[in-house]
Amino acid sequence: MSGEGETSKPTGEADKAVRRRSRLKGEFALALLPTLTVLLVFAFVEGLSRQRLLFASLASSAFLIYLDPRHKANTVRTLLFAQVGAALLGFATNALLGGGYLSGGVAMTLIIVLMILFDAMHPPAVSTALSFAFRAGDESNLLLFGLAVGVTATLVLLQRAALWLLKRIEQRR
Numbered sequence: 001m002s003g004e005g006e007t008s009k010p011t012g013e014a015d016k017a018v019r020r021r022s023r024l025k026g027e028f029a030l031a032l033l034p035t036l037t038v039l040l041v042f043a044f045v046e047g048l049s050r051q052r053l054l055f056a057s058l059a060s061s062a063f064l065i066y067l068d069p070r071h072k073a074n075t076v077r078t079l080l081f082a083q084v085g086a087a088l089l090g091f092a093t094n095a096l097l098g099g100g101y102l103s104g105g106v107a108m109t110l111i112i113v114l115m116i117l118f119d120a121m122h123p124p125a126v127s128t129a130l131s132f133a134f135r136a137g138d139e140s141n142l143l144l145f146g147l148a149v150g151v152t153a154t155l156v157l158l159q160r161a162a163l164w165l166l167k168r169i170e171q172r173r
Contacts, residue, residue: 026169030162034062037158041151057083057127061155064124069162073122076156081118082125083152086111090132099134107133 038059061083065074072078089107097103107129115121 026172029169030066030165031063033158033161033165034059034066037062037154041154057086057124057131058151058155060124060127061122062158064122065155065159065162069159069166074159076159078120078122079155079159080152081120082111082115082122083128083155085114085120086125086128087132089114090129090135093133094135103133104130 041058061074061079064071068074086107089110090103093103093107093110097106108126111125111129115125
């Protein structure tokens with residue numbers, strides 16, 4: 001566990017100021033990455049599973065990364081801990097309690113507590129926990145876990161790409 005409340009603070013250079021809006025062209029360039037990421041994952045997940053609730057979590061994560069890729073809530077550590085942890089908790093509560101509201105409530109509460117305790121707050125992970133707790137269809141846990149890891153890896157790559165693109169846009173100012 002790290003210092004108190006650090007997830008809510010920007011990291012690195014962003015400590016000095018929240019990300020400034022770029023010119024319109026730069027903003028559209030930054031928004032293009034999460035949009036394409038979500039659309040590609042739509043196709044991937046739809047081909048393998050009926051877990052459409054994952055889209056909400058992925059889209060939220062992708063656009064938080066667009067908003068401020070330097071924010072601690074969007075770091076690799078936070079994304080991995082929160083999203084994979086949420087998927088695991090959702091799986092576990094579904095297996096133990098079934099796919100009802102109790103399962104969803106327990107998974108959601110546990111991931112919030114863990115994100116606070118480990119200072120790894122990434123709000124879309126709450127949706128991930130619910131998605132896996134309420135899981136639809138007969139997909140195997142292994143397939144769903146693979147989807148969760150794939151989505152998280154995609155988000156990590158998106159965060160890195162957004163940082164690279166943001167740096168290039170800021171250098172042109």
